[in-house]
Amino acid sequence: MDKLANYQQIIQQVLEEYGRVKPANGDIQVGICVDSKNHHYQVFHAGWNQHRRIFGPLLHIDLIDDKVWIQYDGTETGVANELVNLGIPKSDIVLAYHAPFMRQYDGFAVG
Numbered sequence: 001m002d003k004l005a006n007y008q009q010i011i012q013q014v015l016e017e018y019g020r021v022k023p024a025n026g027d028i029q030v031g032i033c034v035d036s037k038n039h040h041y042q043v044f045h046a047g048w049n050q051h052r053r054i055f056g057p058l059l060h061i062d063l064i065d066d067k068v069w070i071q072y073d074g075t076e077t078g079v080a081n082e083l084v085n086l087g088i089p090k091s092d093i094v095l096a097y098h099a100p101f102m103r104q105y106d107g108f109a110v111g
Contacts, residue, residue: 007068010086011041011061014079018043018058025049030058039063062096067109069096080108 001009012034019032026049033042043058059079060072068088073079073095080093094109103110 003066004063007063007066007088007092008036008039010083010088011063011068013086014082015041015043015059015061018075023049023054026052026054028054064094067092067094067111069094071096073097 015032015034019030022028022030023045026047028045028047028049031044031046033040033044035041039062041059041061041063044056045058046055048054056074057072058074060070061079062069062071068083070080070093080090080095083093084090090108092109094111095103095106098106100111
């Protein structure tokens with residue numbers, strides 16, 4: 001299996017795991033968006049908690065130039081660590097939510 005296909009499979013596995021976890025409060029649905037053609041992957045929440053509308057991403061990951069770009073990570077543990085545990089090297093993971101000048105200090109790829 002080539003690198004890109006392997007990364008897609010790992011990312012989708014992680015998204016499916018998060019997609020099974022329903023928030024404890026409110027009437028909130030969990031959705032998974034997979035655009036494998038353009039390499040965009042997202043888990044999002046949509047619904048209501050009392051009188052407040054809830055909508056937004058829990059995770060957003062893109063594959064760009066054979067690297068995994070974590071655009072947004074709203075998990076408690078950090079999805080990057082899960083991806084490393086599943087076989088994606090830190091050198092192929094970019095924490096895109098960190099400023100470019102700070103990425104040199106986070107232990108992951110800079111871009």
